[in-house]
Amino acid sequence: MSDVPKIRLRGLRKAFGSKVVLDGVDLDVRAQHGMVVLGGSGSGKSVTVKCILGLIRPDSGLIEIDGRDVSAMSDRQRTEIMDRTGMLFQNGALFDSLPVWENVCFKLLAQKRISRAKARDKAAEVLAQVGLAASVGDLSPAELSGGMQKRVALARAIAAEPDILFLDEPTTGLDPIMGAVIDGLIVDCVKRLGATTVAITHDMASARRIGDDAAMIHKGKIIWTGPAATLGETGNAMVDQFARGNREGPIQMELRR
Amino acid sequence: MIHPLDALAAVGRSVLGTCRYTGEITIFAGNGFSHAVRPPLYWRLLWQAFVEIAFFSLPVVALTAIFTGMVLALQSYTGFSRFSAESATATVVVLSITRELGPVLAALMVAGRIGAAFAAEIGTMRVTDQIDALTTLSTNPVKYLVTPRLVAATIAMPILVAIADVLGVMGGWIVATAKLGFASNAYLVSTMDALKTEDVVSGLVKAAVFGFIIALMGCWHGYRSKGGAQGVGQATTAAVVSASIMIMALDYVLTELFFAR
Numbered sequence: 122m123s124d125v126p127k128i129r130l131r132g133l134r135k136a137f138g139s140k141v142v143l144d145g146v147d148l149d150v151r152a153q154h155g156m157v158v159l160g161g162s163g164s165g166k167s168v169t170v171k172c173i174l175g176l177i178r179p180d181s182g183l184i185e186i187d188g189r190d191v192s193a194m195s196d197r198q199r200t201e202i203m204d205r206t207g208m209l210f211q212n213g214a215l216f217d218s219l220p221v222w223e224n225v226c227f228k229l230l231a232q233k234r235i236s237r238a239k240a241r242d243k244a245a246e247v248l249a250q251v252g253l254a255a256s257v258g259d260l261s262p263a264e265l266s267g268g269m270q271k272r273v274a275l276a277r278a279i280a281a282e283p284d285i286l287f288l289d290e291p292t293t294g295l296d297p298i299m300g301a302v303i304d305g306l307i308v309d310c311v312k313r314l315g316a317t318t319v320a321i322t323h324d325m326a327s328a329r330r331i332g333d334d335a336a337m338i339h340k341g342k343i344i345w346t347g348p349a350a351t352l353g354e355t356g357n358a359m360v361d362q363f364a365r366g367n368r369e370g371p372i373q374m375e376l377r378r
Numbered sequence: 379m380i381h382p383l384d385a386l387a388a389v390g391r392s393v394l395g396t397c398r399y400t401g402e403i404t405i406f407a408g409n410g411f412s413h414a415v416r417p418p419l420y421w422r423l424l425w426q427a428f429v430e431i432a433f434f435s436l437p438v439v440a441l442t443a444i445f446t447g448m449v450l451a452l453q454s455y456t457g458f459s460r461f462s463a464e465s466a467t468a469t470v471v472v473l474s475i476t477r478e479l480g481p482v483l484a485a486l487m488v489a490g491r492i493g494a495a496f497a498a499e500i501g502t503m504r505v506t507d508q509i510d511a512l513t514t515l516s517t518n519p520v521k522y523l524v525t526p527r528l529v530a531a532t533i534a535m536p537i538l539v540a541i542a543d544v545l546g547v548m549g550g551w552i553v554a555t556a557k558l559g560f561a562s563n564a565y566l567v568s569t570m571d572a573l574k575t576e577d578v579v580s581g582l583v584k585a586a587v588f589g590f591i592i593a594l595m596g597c598w599h600g601y602r603s604k605g606g607a608q609g610v611g612q613a614t615t616a617a618v619v620s621a622s623i624m625i626m627a628l629d630y631v632l633t634e635l636f637f638a639r
Contacts, residue, residue, distance in 0.1 A: 176510045200516060208514040214507035218499075228515040277515075287514075 125188045127152040127285065127317040128173060133182035134341075135168055142168045143179065144341030150334075155311065155318040157332030157349050159363060161372070164338050166321040167211075170287050173319070174208065175199055186285070204232060207283035207316075211290040213274040215262035221248070221273050222258030228281040247276045251306050268299040275303065279310045286311060288320040292327045304330040325352055325364050337363065339372065406601070407594050410524040420526050427530035431492050431589070432537055438491060439484045443542035446479050447471060447549025455558050467558070468568035471550035476577045477637075480542045481535075482629055485588035488535065489595075489621040496527055496596025497617035501603035501610035509601070524597045528590060535589025536582040543581060580636040587632065588625050595621040 128150040135143040142165045150156040160166045171177040173184055175191065184191040186202055194202070215224050222244035229235040235243055245255035251272040262270060271291065278286060291307060292300035304327050311318050311331075322328050328335060332349030337360045345357045353364040362370030413419075454470040500523055503509050512519040547569060554560040596617045603613035 171510070174510075174514060176513060203514060204516050206514060208511065210507045210511055212506060214511040216503075216508055216511070227517070231515060231517045 125152075126150055126185075127154075127187065128156075128319065129183070129185040129188075130169070130173070131183040131185075133169065133172060133184065134180045135165075135172060135177065136180060141341055143172070143182075146182070146338065146341070146343055148336055148343055148346070150317060150319055152317050153315055154333040155308075155320065155331050155349070157320045157322060157328040157335045158338060159322065159328060159335060159352075159360070160338035161363070162323075165341050166338055167289060169338065170289060170319060170321060174206065174287065175203070204228075204281070205283055206285045206287065207278035207281065208287045209271075209274050209278045209289060209291055211293060213262070213270040215270060215274060215277070217262050219262075220258065221260050221262060221265070224262065224273060225258070225276045225280050227277060232281070234281070243280070244276075247280045248273070250279070250310065251276045252302070267294055268296075268303070271295060271299075271303055272306070275306060275310070279314065282314055284314070284316050286314075286316045286318045288318060288322075288331070290322055290324075291320060291331070292322065292324045297326075300324065300327055301330070307331050325366075328352060403594070403598055406520075406524075406598055407528075407590075409520050410528050410594070410597065413518070413521040413525040414529050416521075419529075420522060423522070423526040424530050427527045428534050430495070431488065431531055432534035435488050435491055435534075435538060436541065438487050439538050439542050440545050442483050442487050443475070443480060443546040444549040444552075446483055447475055447546035447551075448553045450474055450479070450546075451550035451553040451558065455554070464558075465568065467554060467560070468550070468565050469572035471554075472547050472569045472573050473577060475546035475550070476543050476573065476581045477633075478581075478629070480546055481539045481581045481584040481588060482625060484539050484542045484585065485535065485592065485625045486622055488531075488538065488589070489592045489618055489625065492531065493592045493596040493617045493621045494614045496593060497600040497603070497614045498610055500524075500597055500600030501613040504601060504603050505606055505609060519601075524601070527593045527597055531589035531593035532586050533589075535585040535592075539581055539585035540578075543578065576636065580632070583636075584629065584632050587628060591624050591628065592621045595624065 126149040128148070130146050130148040133143050133146040134141070146165070146169055148169075158166050158169065168177060172179045173191075191199065191202065216227070219227070222241050223230070225244040225247050226235060226240040229243065230237065230240055241258060244258045248255060248257055253269065253272055253276070257265070257269065257273070262273065265273060275291070288307065292303055295303060307318070308331055310316075318331065320328070320331055329349055329352060334346065335349040335352055336343050336346040338344070339359060345355060345360045347355055353361055355361055355364070358371050362372055450471050451467055454467045455464055458464050458466050503523070509519045509523070512522055551562070551565055551569070554565050555562045599613040599617040599620070603609045
């Protein structure tokens with residue numbers, strides 16, 4: 122396996138007006154490994170992922186995928202990268218104007234890798250991989266429960282068999298059992314596809330289940346990276362406080378009274 | 379203490395803001411329309427938008443046109459009768475409808491209906507990450523969401539206005555013959571004598587421009603919406619208001635271009 126990280130960030134900075142969100146993020150994501158990015162609300166986790174995906178343009182810094190500088194790529198090269206990428210959004214972001222089967226096969230249809238006639242069968246196949254019946258394909262996203270929407274969103278993210286999978290809060294809003302089910306599906310899918318994953322989460326149990334490596338972002342900087350299995354016992358006071366959910370510690374929430 | 383230059387600075391900021399706003403909309407419009415000539419074109423979405431604009435807006439546009447024609451005939455007759463010029467009623471009705479009222483009133487109705495719908499739908503997609511999702515699914519959001527709506531509105535509006543023209547004239551004819559005592563045949567002959575090709579063509583060109591503006595404002599404000607439900611609501615209001623103002627302003631500009639001697 123190559124030593125070149127699948128994703129490499131160096132000195133990534135992004136500010137919205139006077140608010141600095143990313144203040145020099147450095148991060149390496151190993152190929153075919155799961156990286157979990159932890160951090161409090163508003164710490165810049167989602168902005169980091171959106172910068173990697175090209176949804177937000179960073180103010181400065183380097184983003185490399187497979188050793189290639191993303192910022193120097195043409196639109197066509199970026200599209201090629203995007204073709205190999207899957208994204209599970211926090212709220213699913215399913216297209217409510219389309220039935221579930223068309224949501225699931227959207228990318229395959231967009232890339233003309235499949236005809237509309239065959240897309241229904243393909244959708245049923247992918248829905249089965251996330252534990253949903255083929256009949257769900259004919260429903261509208263609005264008719265699904267939160268857990269089912271997450272599964273459909275996961276099905277959409279993996280349908281085109283990406284080699285990089287981004288997951289934004291994959292278990293937020295789900296009960297613990299459904300969260301564990303979704304995590305299990307993610308791990309199964311990633312093993313089967315051999316994909317590299319970058320997951321954002323607050324959920325420590327989920328982080329340990331889906332991550333090989335973990336990184337913590339605080340005030341726009343990565344303050345720790347290490348094995349996800351050690352979360353809570355890292356020796357870093359901030360990370361351990363966050364992982365254990367302690368109120369007391371070096372991280373002080375800014376509360377207004 | 380307020381510095382004397384503060385007022386000047388405020389004016390400068392306003393001018394710069396307007397320039398930036400205009401520039402951003404122009405680039406957005408150019409980007410959206412350029413995709414119309416760069417394959418693939420999403421024909422299914424274009425057809426859906428066309429049906430939504432041309433077919434489902436027809437009742438409201440038709441009712442507006444008929445009643446406008448009826449009122450116009452009544453008012454013209456009342457006014458012209460003071461100068462014994464009642465015979466000009468048919469001419470006034472047909473020219474007013476085809477040149478001005480048909481395109482403008484139809485556009486205002488469609489702006490309220492379609493501009494708001496576009497802004498609300500695209501705005502909701504923006505605040506629920508669906509537009510970002512399109513990008514991650516190898517689909518250009520402008521090409522997918524904006525281009526079909528721009529093209530459909532530009533094509534659909536002239537068709538709607540052509541129908542509105544016919545119905546507006548018919549409304550005038552109904553009042554003229556049923557209430558004002560005009561002979562049916564004489565009224566229609568006066569109408570046809572007064573009508574020239576450029577009257578109809580200018581109205582249809584205006585309609586195409588207004589259709590483009592309605593779709594552009596709806597898509598632009600929806601695409602740029604921020605926050606949650608409140609942001610979508612603001613985008614919807616802004617789409618309708620800005621489209622309505624631009625329709626009025628462009629109506630004058632286009633009238634100058636067509637008819638100024």
